[in-house]
Structure formats: C-alpha cells, structure tokens
Amino acid sequence: MSTSERSQQFEASIRDEAIHCDRLLGSWTGTNPGPTLIVICGVHGNERAGVHAAEEILNQLSSIAPDQGKGRVVVIAGNLAALAVPEGGVRYLDRDLNRIFSEAGIAQIRAASPADLDTEQREALELMQTLEAEIARASGLVYALDLHTVSAESPPFVFVEDSLPAREFVHPFGVPVILGFEEELHGLLIDHLTNGYGVTAAILEAGHHDDEGSQHFMAAAIQRAITYAGILSDDLLAESIASDEEQTQGYGQGRAGHIYDVRHRDPITSPDYAVEADLQPFDHLRRDHTVVAREKGRVSVAPMTGLLFMPNRQEEKRPGDDGYFIVQRVNRTWLMISAGLRRFTLLHWLLPKLAPGVRHDPTHAGRLLVDVRYAPVFKRELFHLFGYRIHSRGPDLHWPWWRRIWTGAIGIAAAILGILLGIFKGGEKGVLREPSEHDWVISRRTLDTADRPNARQ
Ligand SMILES: [Zn+2]
Known part of the structure; x- marks a missing residue:
C-alpha cells in the first residue's frame, strides 16, 4: 500500500497521540498450566502499531474463559519513555x-547504580x-514475539536466530524469514531471551510505521502464535483475522516462507546519509554496480x-544506526541438509577434534575458536549449515572464491607443517595456537541443543 492509499484517519490517530502505559499491558491466564506467549511492543517508541x-x-482474549485454554499470554511494553513522547513518540x-x-551491556546496567543509568538503560x-x-x-515452553515496524x-x-524450533515457530506467519540478523547487530532483546533463557523468540517487522496493514498483520501473527503454542484452539479465535487465507497470502507478497540470510550491513556515518530514492526493499542489487x-x-x-x-x-539519520542490509535467499535443500546436520551429535563432537584450527574456547564453555587462517575456507555459510552461530569474526572480506581457496590452502599447508614440526618436537602442545582476538568464535544454537533451559519435552 502506498503512502497516498493509506487511511488518512488512521495515520492521524497514530501520529498525534502520546502513549502513556504500564509496563504490563495485560494478560490472559488459563486454568491449566501450559506454554507462555510473551508479546513485546513499543521497544521503539515511534512504532505504535504493535501497541x-x-x-x-x-x-x-478478555471474553475467553480461563478454562477454555491453558498457559498464559502476556503483553509487555518496551520503551515507556519513548512511547510517551507526544506526536507519535520517538525511536529512542x-x-x-x-x-x-x-x-x-546487561552487565554494565546491573553493576551501575540507578542514578547513573540513562533513559534506555x-x-x-x-x-x-x-x-x-x-x-x-x-x-511450560516460553515463546516471545517482539513487534516492530519500519521506516x-x-x-x-x-x-x-536460526534454530530449528524458531524456524518452526515463525512458519505459520506466512511471510519471508530473515536469518543471521543477530550476527550483524549486537544487543537484540530476542537474542537475550533466546540465549539467556531458552525462549523461542522472533522479531516481527510488520511493514511501514503508519500503515494500517501493519497493525492488521501483527494481530494475525499474535493469534497464530497463540494457536501454534497450543494456548488456545483455532476455533476460539474464529473471528480472527488469522483465519482469512486470502489476507494471509497477501502478507507474503509472493515470498511466503522464503528464507533469507543477512550478508551485509552498511552503517550510517554521517547525518546526510540517504538511500537512493528509487530503491525499494527486496530490490535486486548488483555487486560493484548498484549505488545504494x-x-x-x-x-x-x-x-x-x-x-x-x-x-x-x-527523517533523522544518526551515525552508527543501520543504513541498509543486503540479504540473499537460502535454498530449501540447504535448509533440509542443515536440519539433518544439526541433529547429528557426532559431528559436533568431532568438529573440534578433527577440523584444522578448530578448538574449544578455554574462557567460555560451549564455544569454539576457529583459527583465522582457516576462516576463508570454512566461511560463515558452512558454520551456519552445521547450525553454528558466529559470535565474532574478522571483517567481511567479500573475496572471490579463488582467493579464499588460495588463502585457505596456504593456511592448511602451514597447519600440516606445524603438526609435523609438533610431532618432531615430541608433542602437539605447541602446535595449536593460543586464543587470539583474531579467532572466529562460534557456538551451537542454544535452542538446538537438548539441554536448553526451556527444552521441548
Ligand atoms: Zn523497531
């Protein structure tokens, strides 16, 4: 829907208000125990459609009796201070x-005295x-939906975050799924929920801030999440927007269920940053050719x-914010192979034992270090295929394939030489490099491992 087609009335209503609300916006609790769905809205104060x-x-939900379902749905507001700013709030x-x-970031907040914290802290x-x-x-299991809109x-x-439970959770929404965002942006709320508490969490980006369709889509997605989690059955939400198949087909705009991986982030460094006016989301970009x-x-x-x-x-471009991203489509076969490999426990046991340059991180249980010399060979796609998250890596090289292979081959040759020298010196101790800040740091996805705190029974 274009700007001109948008409901003027809706736009006016969403723009004018200041939202003053409690942290806990409301909840529905079933008589019987069961899963919990946490809905978070207004983490960015100018994104009112989620509220x-x-x-x-x-x-x-207020008209559904507690004995008609199980578990709990709870709605929590994010940035109360930014929501309360008049004329549509501010992002932060x-x-x-x-x-x-x-x-x-969390450690800093917990250690500081309240008087030293800024608004968002x-x-x-x-x-x-x-x-x-x-x-x-x-x-029971906990799910979270973090509701957002875009500019x-x-x-x-x-x-x-690309785990098997998360892939399943978002499938019913019928829209494109983007993976790898947490590797580009640090400090996301869903990242903390997933890796701190084992919550199956997703960020919903519903469309433009002022588009009436954004609110409509979010309401439908919340209903689908409630049904997926098994809190209430579909027929209780019979009046629901979620049951409107035609509408749902429209949400995906031909990309329903397509999965994309974030491959590049362009940061803003100057307040006059401007993305080319004729470019739209999901437009095709050519390497070394398209001015973005x-x-x-x-x-x-x-x-x-x-x-x-x-x-x-x-309207206001702040240095450090995201300018744009580039995503690439992930094909179905790759996803199926990836699902199989993630369940192949032996592989995860063997990786630090057999793969050159891969070893346990002595400072962090469950993490592996990858010698930077082999990283061009392994590439992030390969670790993603095996179900690993990359916590830190060197700068994006965007090298052509021959250069990766060449650099990797030299690295592997150096490693073999190192191992031979190590054996010659009478032990492997001196062969593996000490952890260095240049190593890639990787770990398995929290939700894919059986011992996650909130594991599916
Ligand atoms: Zn947002």
Missing part, C-alpha cells in the same frame, strides 16, 4: 533499546525484571549481489 495490535488481541531518547541486551533494567518474572512463573514502505517479514546510498564524502556501492533490505528512511 494497538496487542491491545486488540487483549480485548479479544538516549540510545537504541534494542541494541542494549548484549552480555556486556533504566527501561532495559525494568523490562528485564518484568520478563524474568514472567519466565520464572511459566509452567520504509515494506512487506512484513520476521527475524529469528550516498553520504558526505562516500558513495555506498553494493559490495555483493543480493536483495536490498531495511533501507533506512528515517
């Missing part, structure tokens, strides 16, 4: 709330306390072939 969609669902006041939840602390209380009272005209899509954005002293040409994703159309 309205969640309220719409709470309203529907001091810093982006959805970039705070890294291990270091205080929001994050309170939000974490509320979420922890919900997770602690949960009697550009865009079809809806979802982000998940311009800013003072720099023209950003696509460093790889792929599709344009989340071009920043915010």
Whole structure:
C-alpha cells in the first residue's frame, strides 16, 4: 500500500497521540498450566502499531474463559519513555533499546547504580525484571514475539536466530524469514531471551510505521502464535483475522516462507546519509554496480549481489544506526541438509577434534575458536549449515572464491607443517595456537541443543 492509499484517519490517530502505559499491558491466564506467549511492543517508541495490535488481541482474549485454554499470554511494553513522547513518540531518547541486551551491556546496567543509568538503560533494567518474572512463573515452553515496524514502505517479514524450533515457530506467519540478523547487530532483546533463557523468540517487522496493514498483520501473527503454542484452539479465535487465507497470502507478497540470510550491513556515518530514492526493499542489487546510498564524502556501492533490505528512511539519520542490509535467499535443500546436520551429535563432537584450527574456547564453555587462517575456507555459510552461530569474526572480506581457496590452502599447508614440526618436537602442545582476538568464535544454537533451559519435552 502506498503512502497516498493509506487511511488518512488512521495515520492521524497514530501520529498525534502520546502513549502513556504500564509496563504490563495485560494478560490472559488459563486454568491449566501450559506454554507462555510473551508479546513485546513499543521497544521503539515511534512504532505504535504493535501497541494497538496487542491491545486488540487483549480485548479479544478478555471474553475467553480461563478454562477454555491453558498457559498464559502476556503483553509487555518496551520503551515507556519513548512511547510517551507526544506526536507519535520517538525511536529512542538516549540510545537504541534494542541494541542494549548484549552480555556486556546487561552487565554494565546491573553493576551501575540507578542514578547513573540513562533513559534506555533504566527501561532495559525494568523490562528485564518484568520478563524474568514472567519466565520464572511459566509452567511450560516460553515463546516471545517482539513487534516492530519500519521506516520504509515494506512487506512484513520476521527475524529469528536460526534454530530449528524458531524456524518452526515463525512458519505459520506466512511471510519471508530473515536469518543471521543477530550476527550483524549486537544487543537484540530476542537474542537475550533466546540465549539467556531458552525462549523461542522472533522479531516481527510488520511493514511501514503508519500503515494500517501493519497493525492488521501483527494481530494475525499474535493469534497464530497463540494457536501454534497450543494456548488456545483455532476455533476460539474464529473471528480472527488469522483465519482469512486470502489476507494471509497477501502478507507474503509472493515470498511466503522464503528464507533469507543477512550478508551485509552498511552503517550510517554521517547525518546526510540517504538511500537512493528509487530503491525499494527486496530490490535486486548488483555487486560493484548498484549505488545504494550516498553520504558526505562516500558513495555506498553494493559490495555483493543480493536483495536490498531495511533501507533506512528515517527523517533523522544518526551515525552508527543501520543504513541498509543486503540479504540473499537460502535454498530449501540447504535448509533440509542443515536440519539433518544439526541433529547429528557426532559431528559436533568431532568438529573440534578433527577440523584444522578448530578448538574449544578455554574462557567460555560451549564455544569454539576457529583459527583465522582457516576462516576463508570454512566461511560463515558452512558454520551456519552445521547450525553454528558466529559470535565474532574478522571483517567481511567479500573475496572471490579463488582467493579464499588460495588463502585457505596456504593456511592448511602451514597447519600440516606445524603438526609435523609438533610431532618432531615430541608433542602437539605447541602446535595449536593460543586464543587470539583474531579467532572466529562460534557456538551451537542454544535452542538446538537438548539441554536448553526451556527444552521441548
Ligand atoms: Zn523497531
């Protein structure tokens, strides 16, 4: 839907208001124990459609008796301070709330005295306390939906960390699924929920901030999540938007169920940053050819072939924010092979024993270090295939294939020589390199491992 087609009335209503709300917007609790669905809205204060969609669902749930389902649905608001700013709120006041939840960011908030925290750090602390209380009272699996909208005209899509439970959870939404976002952006709330508590979590990007369709899609997706989790049956939500198949077909815009991997992020470095006006989300970009954005002293040409994703159309461009991303389609066969390999426990046991340059991280249980010399051979796609998340890696090289192979071959030759020298010296101790800041750090996906705190029974 274009800007001109949007309901003027809806746009006016969503723009004018300041939203003053409690952290806990509402809940529905079944008589019997069961799964919990946590819906989070307004993590960015100018993204109001999520708040309205969640309220719409709470309203529907209020007429359903507790003995008609099991478990719990709870709606939690994210950035109360940013939502309360008049004339449509602001994305954030001091810093982006959805970039705070890294291990270091959380540790900093917990160690500081409340008077030293900035606006979003205080929001994050309170939000974490509320979420922890919900997770602690949960009697079954916990799912979370973090509701967002975007600044550009865009079809809806979802982000998940690529685990098998998360892939399954978002399938019913019928929209494109984007993987690998957590490797580009640190401190996402869903990342903390998944890796801190074993919650199956997804970010829903429902479309443009002011598009009435965004709210509609989010309401439908919440209903589908409730049904998928097994909290309420489909017929109880019979009036639901989710049952409208035609509408659902429309959400995916021909890309329903397609899976994409984030391959590149272009950061904003100057306030005059502008993505080319004629480019739309999912437009095809050609490597070294398509001019994607311009800013003072720099023209950003696509460093790889792929599709344009989340071009920043915010009025105010803040250095450090995301300019645009490039995604590439992941094919179905790859996903099926990947699902099989993830369940192949022997592989995960063998990897640090047999693969050259791969060893356990002495400082962090469950993580592996990959010698940087072999990284060009392994590439991120290969680790993703095996179900590994890359926590840190060297800069994106965007090398041609022959250069990767060449560099990798030299690395492997050096390793074999090292091993021979090691044997000659009477032991392998001196062969494996000490951990270095250049190593890639990888680990299996929390939700794919059987011992996740919240594992499927
Ligand atoms: Zn957002």
